[in-house]
Structure formats: C-alpha cells, structure tokens
Amino acid sequence: MMDMTSAGGPDYTDADFQTVQRIAQKEAGICLPDSKKTLVYSRVSRRVRELGLASFRTYLDFVQAPEGQDELEKFICVLTTNVTSFFREKNHFTHLKEFVVPRLAAKARAGGRGRLWSAACSTGQEPWSIAMSVMAAFPEASSHDVRILATDINSDVVAQAATGIYPEAEVEAIPAGKRAQFMEPCGGGDFRFTGGICRLPAFRVLNLNADWPIKGSFSAIFCRNVVIYFDEATRERLWRRLADRLEEGGFLYVGHSERVASKSECGLEQVAPTIYRKGH
Structure with missing residues (x-):
C-alpha cells in the first residue's frame, strides 16, 4: 500500500524504507529505527531529484546495481550527520x-x-x-x-x-x-x-x-x-x-x-x- 502520509511522498512505501534499512545495515552497520522514516525520505529524496530518477524505488534499485556503486557511497553518506567543531569536548x-x-x-x-x-x-x-x-x-x-x-x-x-x-x-x-x-x-x-x-x-x-x-x-x-x-x-x-x-x-x-x-x-x-x- 502506498504511504500518502507526511512520512514521505506517494512513491515512498514502507517496503522502500525497509529496503533502506537493509542496505544501511549491510553496507555500513547503520541501524535505522522506524522513527527515522521521515528523515530518510527528506534526505534521500534530494538525491532522487538530483539524479532525475522517476521514483524512490527506481533510486533504490540503482544503488543496488553494479553501475550504482558510486551512488551507493553517496546514499550511505546522506543517512549520517556530520556535526563537528574544533576542540569539541x-x-x-x-x-x-x-x-x-x-x-x-x-x-x-x-x-x-x-x-x-x-x-x-x-x-x-x-x-x-x-x-x-x-x-x-x-x-x-x-x-x-x-x-x-x-x-x-x-x-x-x-x-x-x-x-x-x-x-x-x-x-x-x-x-x-x-x-x-x-x-x-x-x-x-x-x-x-x-x-x-x-x-x-x-x-x-x-x-x-x-x-x-x-x-x-x-x-x-x-x-x-x-x-x-x-x-x-x-x-x-x-x-x-x-x-x-x-x-x-x-x-x-x-x-x-x-x-x-x-x-x-x-x-x-x-x-x-x-x-x-x-x-x-
């Protein structure tokens, strides 16, 4: 069933988020709780638009394909936050x-x-x-x-x-x-x-x-x-x-x-x- 809620657009399904969770765990050991579903959509959908792809699912298929290995690295990177400063702690x-x-x-x-x-x-x-x-x-x-x-x-x-x-x-x-x-x-x-x-x-x-x-x-x-x-x-x-x-x-x-x-x-x-x- 399509998820039409604020957790994402009409092309972003629960199955898509579960795919993101599996890829993140497999490739980088990243554990994404269900509470991150909206955050994942907001971050990853920017890559979908920048690449001009038709849907979230198309993007996920691409990063799992041999020709999408470079994009897979970018995909993992957008899931993490780079917050730092000089002499932090x-x-x-x-x-x-x-x-x-x-x-x-x-x-x-x-x-x-x-x-x-x-x-x-x-x-x-x-x-x-x-x-x-x-x-x-x-x-x-x-x-x-x-x-x-x-x-x-x-x-x-x-x-x-x-x-x-x-x-x-x-x-x-x-x-x-x-x-x-x-x-x-x-x-x-x-x-x-x-x-x-x-x-x-x-x-x-x-x-x-x-x-x-x-x-x-x-x-x-x-x-x-x-x-x-x-x-x-x-x-x-x-x-x-x-x-x-x-x-x-x-x-x-x-x-x-x-x-x-x-x-x-x-x-x-x-x-x-x-x-x-x-x-x-």
Missing part, C-alpha cells in the same frame, strides 16, 4: 596533551613512531584539533615520525578536511594563540592550516565496518559520536576492533553519550566517563 584534548603526547614525544625523539587515529574525522575539525594539541606539547612533532590517521566513510568530507581550509565563523572556536600559530588567512574570510602541522594528518576514506588496510598500533584513537548509528552487536564488534589497534597503555576517546559496555572483554579500563585505557 575539550576535556579529551586536555587529556591527550597531558597523558598521551608526552609518552608519544619520548618515543618519537628516541627514533620510534607515533600514531594517533581520528576514526570518523568528518570535515576535519577533530584531526586538526588533535594536531594542534600535539604541536602545542611537542613543537617539533612534524620533524619526527608522528602522524594522525584521519578517516571517514564519506569521501566528500574527507576531501574537504584535507584542504585544511575553514571559514572564519568556524575557526573562532580555536584559541587566538593557536589560530595565529597554525593558520593564515587565505581570502574570502577563510583560514587555512599552514606550516609543519600540515605534515601530521593523513586523510583517507574508510568504512569502519569493512576491512581496515591499517598496519601498526595507535597511542590514542578518537571514535566519537559514531556508534550511535549502530546496533549493539555492530557497536561492540567495533569497540573490540579498535581496542585491538591500541598499543598497551593507549587511550580510546568516545562520544559524550557513548560507552563501551564490553570494556573488560576489550581489555579496557574506564579512566573517565568517555575515556578508556588499554591494559594497566
């Missing part, structure tokens, strides 16, 4: 600077490697905030083997993040001293990161629920406000995989409304409401 960056960077710096100065991971970097404010925190406590970091892996499932936001360019309204969240030290005006009211700090982040497209072509371990992993989209099984599987990538004594930072229910099984201990440490 400041306590994490204070903790990083005080408890992670000193040990990372000592290892790097001794000729070792230092790795941090922003696992859902969105438009880049998180990894650039990590980079500023590292440089503030370890000014010569860019001349050592120190890197910040910054990944996201959305190729568009990864490309945007890699430019290091942000409008003035967004960089106002950066303390004036850091803004003067790490950024420069680049016209049109925009600012960009400049100098040695630009050698720290490496931006890549990555689906957290697929294979990870990543080697080595990390001193800290930021995975914040991501698992809210996943069901419990997917969420706990991701926590275990992230914990496996932490070095002994490394830290996992999660979102303010998230928690690692299986922390013991992951070998993690909670040291603050949203901060976990691997091992003892």
Whole structure:
C-alpha cells in the first residue's frame, strides 16, 4: 500500500524504507529505527531529484546495481550527520596533551613512531584539533615520525578536511594563540592550516565496518559520536576492533553519550566517563 502520509511522498512505501534499512545495515552497520522514516525520505529524496530518477524505488534499485556503486557511497553518506567543531569536548584534548603526547614525544625523539587515529574525522575539525594539541606539547612533532590517521566513510568530507581550509565563523572556536600559530588567512574570510602541522594528518576514506588496510598500533584513537548509528552487536564488534589497534597503555576517546559496555572483554579500563585505557 502506498504511504500518502507526511512520512514521505506517494512513491515512498514502507517496503522502500525497509529496503533502506537493509542496505544501511549491510553496507555500513547503520541501524535505522522506524522513527527515522521521515528523515530518510527528506534526505534521500534530494538525491532522487538530483539524479532525475522517476521514483524512490527506481533510486533504490540503482544503488543496488553494479553501475550504482558510486551512488551507493553517496546514499550511505546522506543517512549520517556530520556535526563537528574544533576542540569539541575539550576535556579529551586536555587529556591527550597531558597523558598521551608526552609518552608519544619520548618515543618519537628516541627514533620510534607515533600514531594517533581520528576514526570518523568528518570535515576535519577533530584531526586538526588533535594536531594542534600535539604541536602545542611537542613543537617539533612534524620533524619526527608522528602522524594522525584521519578517516571517514564519506569521501566528500574527507576531501574537504584535507584542504585544511575553514571559514572564519568556524575557526573562532580555536584559541587566538593557536589560530595565529597554525593558520593564515587565505581570502574570502577563510583560514587555512599552514606550516609543519600540515605534515601530521593523513586523510583517507574508510568504512569502519569493512576491512581496515591499517598496519601498526595507535597511542590514542578518537571514535566519537559514531556508534550511535549502530546496533549493539555492530557497536561492540567495533569497540573490540579498535581496542585491538591500541598499543598497551593507549587511550580510546568516545562520544559524550557513548560507552563501551564490553570494556573488560576489550581489555579496557574506564579512566573517565568517555575515556578508556588499554591494559594497566
């Protein structure tokens, strides 16, 4: 039966929404409750119109076909929200600077490697905030083997993040001293990161629920406000995989409304409401 209610247009059926739920779960581990039916229509229908397709069903058939693989990525991206800002949840960056960077710096100065991971970097404010925190406590970091892996499932936001360019309204969240030290005006009211700090982040497209072509371990992993989209099984599987990538004594930072229910099984201990440490 056609759904003629406010939950969508006349070509958007319950079966269509169930198809969206199946694709989102299969491709990205995203769990869409029935309450998201209207939101899904408002977001996905824009893609239907932009592609000039006849109906919602035609679009869903397309993203499931071999020729629709590029659009499938865009489809997954419109189902998630990219909300971020510089130094969001400041306590994490204070903790990083005080408890992670000193040990990372000592290892790097001794000729070792230092790795941090922003696992859902969105438009880049998180990894650039990590980079500023590292440089503030370890000014010569860019001349050592120190890197910040910054990944996201959305190729568009990864490309945007890699430019290091942000409008003035967004960089106002950066303390004036850091803004003067790490950024420069680049016209049109925009600012960009400049100098040695630009050698720290490496931006890549990555689906957290697929294979990870990543080697080595990390001193800290930021995975914040991501698992809210996943069901419990997917969420706990991701926590275990992230914990496996932490070095002994490394830290996992999660979102303010998230928690690692299986922390013991992951070998993690909670040291603050949203901060976990691997091992003892």
